[in-house]
Amino acid sequence: MCAIAGVFDLYHQADIDPVLLQRMTDIQRHRGPDQSGMHREAGVGLGHRRLSIIDLAGGQQPLFNEDYTVAVVYNGEIYNFQALMRELQQFGHIFRTHCDTEVIVHAWEQWGTRCVERFRGMFAFALWDRKQRSLFLARDRLGVKPLHYAMLDNGHLLFASEIKALLAHDQLRRDLDPLAIEDYFAYGYIPEPRTVFKQIRKLEPGHSLLLRHGSAPAQPRPYWDVSFTPHHVISPAQAADELIERLREAVRIRLVAEVPLGAFLSGGVDSSAVVAMMAQESAAPVNTCSIAFDDAQFDESSYAHLVAERYATRHHIQRVQQHDAALIDRLAGLYDEPFADSSALPTYRVCQLARQRVTVALSGDGGDENLAGYRRYRWHLHEERLRSLLPLGLRKPLFGALGALYPKADWAPRPLRAKSTLQALARESVAAYFHGISIMKDEMRTQLFSPALKRDLGQYHAVEALRRHAAACPARDPLSTIQYLDLKTYLPGDILTKVDRASMAHGLEVRVPLLDHTLVEWISGLPPALKLHGGVGKYLFKRALAPYLPDNLLHRQKMGFSVPLADWFRSPLASRLQRSLSSQILADSAMFNMDYVQQLFQQHQTGRRDHSAPLWSLLMFEAFLRQWQESPEQYAERQAA
Template sequence: MCGIVGIFDTLGNREIDRAALGRMNESQHHRGPDEGELYLEPSMGMGHRRLSVIDLASGQQPIVNAERDVVMVFNGEIYNYRELRVELEALGFVFRTKSDSESLLHAYQAWGPDCVHRLRGMFAFAIWDRKKQTMFLARDHVGVKPMFYSLLPNGLFVFGSELKSIMTHPELSRKLNPRAVEDYFAFGYVPEPHTIFHNAYKLGPGHRIVIKAGAREVTPEQYWDVPFKRAPQRPMQEIEQELIERVRECVQSQTVADVPLGAFLSGGVDSSAVVAMMAQNNPDPVTTLSIGFDDPEYDESKFASEVATRYGTTHHAQIVDKDDYGLIDTLGHLYDEPFADSSAIPTYRVCQLARKHVTVSLSGDGGDESFAGYRRYRYAMAEQRVRDKVPASLRKPVFGTLGKLYPKADWAPRMFRAKTTFEALARDTVEGYFHGVSIMPDRVRAQLFSDSFKRELQGYSAIEVFLGHAAKSPTDDPLSLIQYLDFKTWLPGDILTKVDRAAMAHSLEVRVPLLDHTFVEWASSLPPDIKLGGGEGKYIFKKALEPYLSHDVLYRAKKGFSIPLAAWLRGPLREKLRAAALSPLLLDTGMFNEKFLREMVDQHIAGSKDYSAPLWSVLMFETFLRVSANRP
């Protein structure tokens, strides 16, 4: 796990500013505290910060081939690098190290940009090919590792592992992208390929770029997508057996490291499954890491302890104060753009704990997306059953009217929020799902934004993100379609971003075996009714795991990394919230309706309405503005 940066002069006639490249590289020192190197030649420079995990003695980067005409910087891990090495040696390549990065370098020499089809791992890398005068960038299949880039007006192409790395370049404008602001207040993050800034981008999951000298634009190309190609029907027992075999193999392939390795153990299904498979593969006790909360309503540590005891792990647990809200400014520095997932706080804490004991940790992320584990999938499919029975010509006017007339009840459980349900039923599958996952519904954003900002948006709405992906979806099955939307947006934009930044803040590498792309492909081929079976999310996954985990671990209600957000904003954070929501820094942007901001704050603090999610997003946006204004 590392940090990479680079500058490429597409005009080909300027020396690279070493000092600028060095600042870019050092801005992400936390990603690789062990070593740092720069490589420059006419019109190109690369930088690398290293967190040593494999081949500690000789895995330094940037790495250059024997002929010194191909140079690479690489962030991540290639799990099949040993198999690739055997194949490449048979083709005549000579290896000087035992690192996975050298296998990747020679894979490019052998197969060019199509080398990505041979890779199994999490990666973001850049390769300079002097003979072809091309810079080649690629990001792993599901987007575990990040890559940011920009083609500057002066012809310089800059890239890096974090947004802050390219933002250090003086030529990159900090003008905010209005559409990204709209996306953020709908989703709570800025979805790929955009960033909050006008001319800075994220390379999407499963995408690559080949940019040649003289290029006037950058055109990413998709090389992989979640297929959702239905497999032939098979007996459940066969599927369960294959599922366990595949999870075991994915876990085993990701436990290769020359440094201490462990696993997060929340006590949930996914992390417990990973630990169970690790324990069976490893003769030594697995190191497990867990945090709990001092409030039983939010604490799942007893289930983590149960799994740890069953598998004899060396378990490290830490109890965190439920009022652990002192990280707000820290999060602003970490994420570089507004990020409103409040579970970033406990994620930061568990990474902090893990780094005291290990350098690499396995995580259970990805199981919910592949096997329909989120509660929102159940709600969406319940709504879909109504859509299927009521014609759109009747459904839209009837439920649309009911949605307008019914009082808002944010305080009630989701199943009793009839206003939200009626509004969703008036929409089609994609629009209904967007309405269900938005942290701030259309009607609230319409009141939040100023008239001048709405004119600047020119009619753009964040629903276009979903509609764009849905138009390219390989499936029209309703459940598979919304899973596909999550793979394109929520997973890379929120979940993987959250873990990457929190982990790298502590120089910790996190691996995600349930997001091995071959496993994701296989899981996507399973029938939807065995993923969400009888209203039970992750049905087939849980059935397969019954010999390995207790009924309580598998079938209790999912909690996740919840925090008491509504209570924080009414209690100890209320003055901070009021100051942020009405701050000159926020209001001077001209984007917001001050009157509605004041109403939201007053009504939430008084307890008459629950605006916790919208107000947290406002608080984190103001934090981003403040941190960004103070960043050199």
């Protein structure tokens, strides 16, 4: 895996500062510790850091075509590169290496901007065409690999794998975006294309951006979407068999590497399925890595051990201790913007463990979104059935009033915590789903935000991030709609971001078979009843995996990859949390009602309310603010160190 960075001058052909370009590149050294490369010519500069996986002797970047008129810097893996190489050779293209990177420059020459439609894999790249005086940026379909860009006032476009590289430029404005802050405290992350900085954007998954010298900046364009096109009549048994074969093939093509390879094994269905397929495709025992917790409610290591024993893997376990919260500042530096998924802690540790033994690891990410594994999907469909019984005009006042009167009971069993359900029934479908997934509900954010921040927000509400995608959703059934929303927001913004930054911090490449786009397209066309059936998520997947995994693993209650944050905040982390929530930096930001911040803390300490998610989001935001206040020079020096 790699890091890319660069500068493109849209209006002039001035030299790009080599010191700046080197700094933007080297600040991402963790993503590519093996080699560094740079190319500059009038009006453009490309930088690259390499983690060598395929064609270790060749494949240095920037990489050029035969006459050195096209250059690319690239982060990712194109798994069908050998087939594309053969096809391009038939058109007369000459290859000097055996790596997938060279396929990109020749595919550009052959197919232009449509080259991305031919690539199967995970990628983010920038391609410079000297003849056309153009720069082409592209990101893979599901957003496995990141790409950020910023348009400066002087006409320079900056791009990089991580935000920290852009922040090294002293002409980049570092103003925070209040809309992104609203998004963050609603979702726990900032959905594409927004970032916490007004001037920086994420290139959305499945999008490309073509810029030409002398022309005004263009807008990103989509080249792919999940279709949800229904299959022809197919029996459940046939679907199960085909699902296994498609998964097996997606795993097989991800086993190509010239370095040690392994897998994450959480003990859940998805990672266990990937390991089962790997074991059948590998001649040698699979290297597997797991995380364990002292708290049995969060510990899946015994299930991981079952799979490891069944497939005779070389299994390694690391226990996450409570003092791991010392990683808070490290995580804030890794993610470059506020990021409130606390499972980033164990993810960081499992990546660290894996890197001690392998350079490439396969993961099971994407199965919940593809195959309807989240429990919230079941709750949403149940609520949808109730919503269908009454029109919104009647539901809104009736259930709105009941939701306001019903007491909040975080301590009670789920069926008795009816306040959230009543509030959801008073809303339309997308707003109800937003209400269910928000880490801080509307009323909490209203109390948390200062009058100044509310003025800056105007009429903006975080639900708009979902509504934008819902309007473009090709599916009409309720389950497919919310799966589509998660594939567009939660998957790239939270899950894949978490894994990318944690793995790249250790120079580890993570491959994601369940997010092979051909597999995602095929699964999307399955009937919703084969995904969520009789209250059972991943129904077809579990049926298909019956010959490969034990029943007590397939049919146990979903646990999720999380940490015992609520308890940590009441004992070992209480003092650290209180220091952060009382910090002058948080108060001086003038964004928050500090009395309400302390109220959240006190209510959590009594044990009657579980505010662990809102408190963690505030903790991580405070850590981000401390780093944001550094000068570009201080930031660059600390990141380089």
